[in-house]
Amino acid sequence: MSLCPQMAPGRQHQCQLLKSVRPETPPGVPRTPPQCPQDSPSMSPVPKSISGAPGSPPDVPRLPSDTAKFPSVSPRPPFTCPQCPQDPPNVPKPLLMSPCCPPRVPNPPPCPPGSATSTAGAKGASKRPPWDLRGQVRDLQEALEQGRERLQVLEREKQEQSQRLQQLQRELGERESQESSLCARVSSLEVEVAQVREKLEQSQNKVKALEAEEQRLKAEEQRLKAEEEQRRQERDEAWGRAQALLQQLENAEEQLQELQALRELEASQRSLLAQREEHIHLLEMERRRLHNDIQELRGNIRVFCRVRPLLPEERERQRGMPHLHFPSQDTRSLVLTRPDDSQLGRERRAELRYDFSFDRVFPPAASQEEIFQEIQLLVQSALDGYPVCIFAYGQTGSGKTFTMEGPSPAGAPESRGMIPRAVRHLFRGARDLAAKGWQVAPGPRGRRARAGWEGRAGTATAPSVRLLCQLPGDLQRGPARPAAGPRPARLRAGDPPPGARQRRAARPQPHLGARGERGAGGHVGFRNSGENLGISGGNLGISGVNLGVWEGFAVILCGNLGVSERL
Ligand SMILES: Nc1ncnc2c1ncn2[C@@H]1O[C@H](COP(=O)(O)OP(=O)(O)OP(=O)(O)O)[C@@H](O)[C@H]1O
Numbered sequence: 001m002s003l004c005p006q007m008a009p010g011r012q013h014q015c016q017l018l019k020s021v022r023p024e025t026p027p028g029v030p031r032t033p034p035q036c037p038q039d040s041p042s043m044s045p046v047p048k049s050i051s052g053a054p055g056s057p058p059d060v061p062r063l064p065s066d067t068a069k070f071p072s073v074s075p076r077p078p079f080t081c082p083q084c085p086q087d088p089p090n091v092p093k094p095l096l097m098s099p100c101c102p103p104r105v106p107n108p109p110p111c112p113p114g115s116a117t118s119t120a121g122a123k124g125a126s127k128r129p130p131w132d133l134r135g136q137v138r139d140l141q142e143a144l145e146q147g148r149e150r151l152q153v154l155e156r157e158k159q160e161q162s163q164r165l166q167q168l169q170r171e172l173g174e175r176e177s178q179e180s181s182l183c184a185r186v187s188s189l190e191v192e193v194a195q196v197r198e199k200l201e202q203s204q205n206k207v208k209a210l211e212a213e214e215q216r217l218k219a220e221e222q223r224l225k226a227e228e229e230q231r232r233q234e235r236d237e238a239w240g241r242a243q244a245l246l247q248q249l250e251n252a253e254e255q256l257q258e259l260q261a262l263r264e265l266e267a268s269q270r271s272l273l274a275q276r277e278e279h280i281h282l283l284e285m286e287r288r289r290l291h292n293d294i295q296e297l298r299g300n301i302r303v304f305c306r307v308r309p310l311l312p313e314e315r316e317r318q319r320g321m322p323h324l325h326f327p328s329q330d331t332r333s334l335v336l337t338r339p340d341d342s343q344l345g346r347e348r349r350a351e352l353r354y355d356f357s358f359d360r361v362f363p364p365a366a367s368q369e370e371i372f373q374e375i376q377l378l379v380q381s382a383l384d385g386y387p388v389c390i391f392a393y394g395q396t397g398s399g400k401t402f403t404m405e406g407p408s409p410a411g412a413p414e415s416r417g418m419i420p421r422a423v424r425h426l427f428r429g430a431r432d433l434a435a436k437g438w439q440v441a442p443g444p445r446g447r448r449a450r451a452g453w454e455g456r457a458g459t460a461t462a463p464s465v466r467l468l469c470q471l472p473g474d475l476q477r478g479p480a481r482p483a484a485g486p487r488p489a490r491l492r493a494g495d496p497p498p499g500a501r502q503r504r505a506a507r508p509q510p511h512l513g514a515r516g517e518r519g520a521g522g523h524v525g526f527r528n529s530g531e532n533l534g535i536s537g538g539n540l541g542i543s544g545v546n547l548g549v550w551e552g553f554a555v556i557l558c559g560n561l562g563v564s565e566r567l
Contacts, residue, residue: 280436288384295381302359304374305334308399309364326363334361369414371403372421379422383429390418 128135307324325335336354360374375390382388392400401408406417 284436291377292381292384292386295377295386299359302378304360304362304371305356305358306362306366306371306399306403307334307364308402321364326361331360333357367414368403368406368416368418368421372418372425375418375422376425379425380429383426383433390422 128139307321307326310318310321323337325337327333327335334356336356337351340350340352362371378388378390392404394400402417404417404419406415406420410416
């Protein structure tokens with residue numbers, strides 16, 4: 001059995017079946033196995049899915065089922081006569097066992113005489129007597145005749161079989177050509193299948209890529225949707241803010257209009273205020289003038305007398321102060337009496353009476369506040385630009401320091417002296433003036449400036465206030481100074497304190513608190529919020545009662561003058 005060398009194993013059975021029905025090739029005729037030029041060794045059987053696939057060409061003839069066409073593949077066993085021990089010699093074997101060409105089993109030839117099949121004739125012949133030779137010859141002739149007829153039948157059958165064989169050979173050729181074409185077709189189909197598979201793989205790869213791209217695009221779509229949602233929210237928020245801003249803008253425009261109206265009102269009010277301020281200024285100037293006229297009328301130089309109470313040790317030595325009398329109806333008088341005893345003590349004379357008159361007399365019970373009530377108007381005059389000098393004069397131990405500074409150490413606020421009270425009054429008055437639009441600033445040092453508070457709101461004039469303080473005992477003795485230093489010059493009105501510039505440039509001024517604590521050399525100064533209303537009188541050189549006032553500055557000179565004598 002020869003096989004197609006390029007035929008796939010799955011197709012071997014088919015070729016085997018075709019081979020089995022092929023008759024023996026006559027000798028001399030070259031037999032060529034059917035070739036499948038397009039078959040490849042790796043060709044696989046045609047898958048049913050392909051033949052039944054929708055894409056299969058409809059005109060491709062399907063190979064007939066071999067088993068259907070050739071149900072009995074195995075060769076039929078040779079016919080044997082059941083009555084004969086071996087095959088009859090001239091009985092042809094069946095050639096085909098195809099359903100389309102069912103085998104035609106010839107009638108079994110009659111058994112030769114003597115065999116089991118010829119038992120009937122033999123029986124007939126046996127019925128003949130052995131001596132009936134003629135009868136036996138007739139029987140033989142009849143048998144011969146039957147054999148001839150049988151031979152003729154067989155000849156006809158042979159011819160029919162030959163024709164059938166030729167027909168089958170033609171069919172076989174057709175089938176082989178058909179098979180070749182089918183093989184070629186199958187090969188082409190397999191190539192197409194391979195191409196389709198390749199395309200299918202490519203398509204699957206593309207599908208996978210597209211699916212991945214789809215996933216990516218879906219994710220991108222989700223992200224874009226989220227961004228879109230966020231943008232929408234932001235837009236809504238921005239829209240809300242814009243609406244709010246529009247509303248605010250409208251409100252602002254309304255407020256602007258109101259502000260414009262208010263500005264116009266403010267301008268009118270300002271002009272009115274300016275008029276009122278001008279009026280107030282005029283009134284203030286008038287008040288100042290009247291105030292100082294009153295002060296002048298009361299006296300440019302006023303002398304107050306204060307009698308301090310007895311000290312504890314003095315109470316032990318004397319019984320009260322019967323020699324001092326303070327008329328209750330007259331606060332300006334002080335009466336001093338003393339008995340006018342004769343030198344011998346025999347005569348009884350009337351008391352000697354000394355009447356003193358001052359601008360104000362303060363009895364021992366007078367408080368610091370009562371005293372300051374009298375001098376604070378002078379402080380107001382200093383704020384108005386008038387030179388003011390306040391000093392205490394008296395015997396040692398008469399209470400000058402107590403009056404001007406207060407007790408030492410410091411006691412209750414109500415026991416403060418005149419200096420801290422004046423300073424406080426000055427600063428308070430300066431603040432009140434500033435609240436009214438007046439500018440209060442320290443004046444230029446070392447040069448003269450116009451006296452008085454002539455500055456007004458909006459003007460640039462610089463009022464100056466200097467508070468010159470000399471502490472107890474120092475005014476008479478003078479400040480401590482170097483031995484080689486110059487002696488203080490006698491001051492004239494209008495002269496600046498000698499050495500003031502020099503002193504200010506030489507060393508910083510001692511600064512005290514608002515209470516006016518004693519500084520080095522007995523000179524004190526007051527500083528508050530950078531405004532120096534302090535002392536520059538270190539070398540003021542006031543001696544005795546000769547006081548100099550530096551014109552051009554509003555000066556308050558507070559101090560006391562000690563005398564070495566007791567009254
Ligand atoms: N009004 C008063 N009320 C109570 N005590 C007073 C009063 N005035 C003075 N004193 C007391 O009298 C004493 C002497 O007062 P002070 O030192 O002020 O006198 P002085 O005139 O300054 O003396 P000196 O000239 O020696 O400096 C002090 O103890 C003081 O406390």
